[in-house]
Amino acid sequence: MTLKELKIFLELSETQNILEISKKLSITQSAISQSIKSLENKLKEPLFDRIGKKLVLNERGREFKKMTINPYNQLINIQYQFLKEKIAGTIYVATSKTLGTYILPQIIFDYLSKNRNILIKKDIQNSTKIIENIKNGKIDLGLIENEVDDKDIIKVKIKEDELIIVSAQKQKELFIDELKNKKWLLREEGSGTREIFLNHIKGVFDIDIFMEYNEFEEAKTILINNPDTITCVSKEVVKKELKEKKLYEIKIKNLIFKRNMYLIYHKNKTKSELFEDFINFIFDSLKIK
Incomplete structure (x- = not known):
C-alpha cells in the first residue's frame, strides 16, 4: 500500500462525500475510487460498504483505520522533518x-x-x-x-603537500646521495609517500632500506631515539616535532618532493x-x- 492510498482512505473514512474529497485533494472522483479499490485488493477484503452512492466504513474498515491512523501520521511527520532538515x-x-x-x-x-x-x-x-x-x-x-x-x-x-627528509640530527643542506649511508626508514610498499620519494631518487642512488614502518608515530619514535636514522615524510606529519626541535628537516640540493592531494x-x-x-x-x- 502507498501513503497516497492511506491518505485517501483516511479522508474517506471521515467524509463519505467523494466530491468534497476530490476538490480537497485535487484529484478526480474516479482516481479516488480506483485508489480505494487498489487498497482493498491488496488487503483482500472490502473496507467500505457501498450504500447507494456512499462509501461507509464497515467493521473491518474501522479496524484498519484504528491500526493505520497513528503510523500514517508518524510517517507524514517523518517526511516533513526529512524535507525540512536537508543538512542531516x-x-x-x-x-x-x-x-x-x-x-x-x-x-x-x-x-x-x-x-x-x-x-x-x-x-x-x-x-x-x-x-x-x-x-x-x-x-x-x-x-x-x-x-x-x-x-x-x-x-x-584540495592541497599541495610537501614531502621532506627528516632526522633527529641537525645537518646542513646536502645532495641526496650524501645521505646514502644513513639508516633509511620508509613506509611500506604501496605507500604514496614511498613511491614519490623513490621515483625522485631513481637513477641517483639505490637506497638501502634499513626498516619499513606502517604508522608515522612508530617512525617518529625511532627517529628521535636513533640520530643515525632518516626518513621522508609529509611535512604535515612532523609539524609538532619540527617546532619542538625534536626532529630537523634536511634540505636537499636540487630536489623538491611535492604531491597533490585530491577529493x-x-x-x-x-x-x-x-x-x-x-x-x-x-x-x-x-x-x-
Missing part, C-alpha cells in the same frame, strides 16, 4: 593516511560542532582501495594523496545538499576557491 544524514568517507590522521579530523570535528544531525563515518585506506570503493558505491567521498585518472571519478585538488567522488554521485555542504566546508577549511 550519514556520510561515508575514506582517506589516505596523512589526510585521515593529520588534516581531516579537525575539519570533521568543526563540521559536526555546527551540524548535530550528521554522522560522518571515516575510514583510513590506501588510495587504490578508496578508488575501488568509490567506484562500487561503498563510500560517498574519498581523499587521497595519489594521482588518479579514471573516467568514472571526479577529482578536485574524489563518483561522477554519478547524487549531490544532496548535505553532500555539497560538507564538500564546501572542506574547501573553506583548506581555503580553496
Whole structure:
C-alpha cells in the first residue's frame, strides 16, 4: 500500500462525500475510487460498504483505520522533518593516511560542532582501495594523496603537500646521495609517500632500506631515539616535532618532493545538499576557491 492510498482512505473514512474529497485533494472522483479499490485488493477484503452512492466504513474498515491512523501520521511527520532538515544524514568517507590522521579530523570535528544531525563515518585506506570503493558505491567521498585518472571519478585538488627528509640530527643542506649511508626508514610498499620519494631518487642512488614502518608515530619514535636514522615524510606529519626541535628537516640540493592531494567522488554521485555542504566546508577549511 502507498501513503497516497492511506491518505485517501483516511479522508474517506471521515467524509463519505467523494466530491468534497476530490476538490480537497485535487484529484478526480474516479482516481479516488480506483485508489480505494487498489487498497482493498491488496488487503483482500472490502473496507467500505457501498450504500447507494456512499462509501461507509464497515467493521473491518474501522479496524484498519484504528491500526493505520497513528503510523500514517508518524510517517507524514517523518517526511516533513526529512524535507525540512536537508543538512542531516550519514556520510561515508575514506582517506589516505596523512589526510585521515593529520588534516581531516579537525575539519570533521568543526563540521559536526555546527551540524548535530550528521554522522560522518571515516575510514583510513590506501588510495587504490578508496578508488575501488568509490567506484562500487561503498563510500560517498574519498581523499587521497595519489594521482588518479579514471573516467568514472571526479577529482578536485584540495592541497599541495610537501614531502621532506627528516632526522633527529641537525645537518646542513646536502645532495641526496650524501645521505646514502644513513639508516633509511620508509613506509611500506604501496605507500604514496614511498613511491614519490623513490621515483625522485631513481637513477641517483639505490637506497638501502634499513626498516619499513606502517604508522608515522612508530617512525617518529625511532627517529628521535636513533640520530643515525632518516626518513621522508609529509611535512604535515612532523609539524609538532619540527617546532619542538625534536626532529630537523634536511634540505636537499636540487630536489623538491611535492604531491597533490585530491577529493574524489563518483561522477554519478547524487549531490544532496548535505553532500555539497560538507564538500564546501572542506574547501573553506583548506581555503580553496
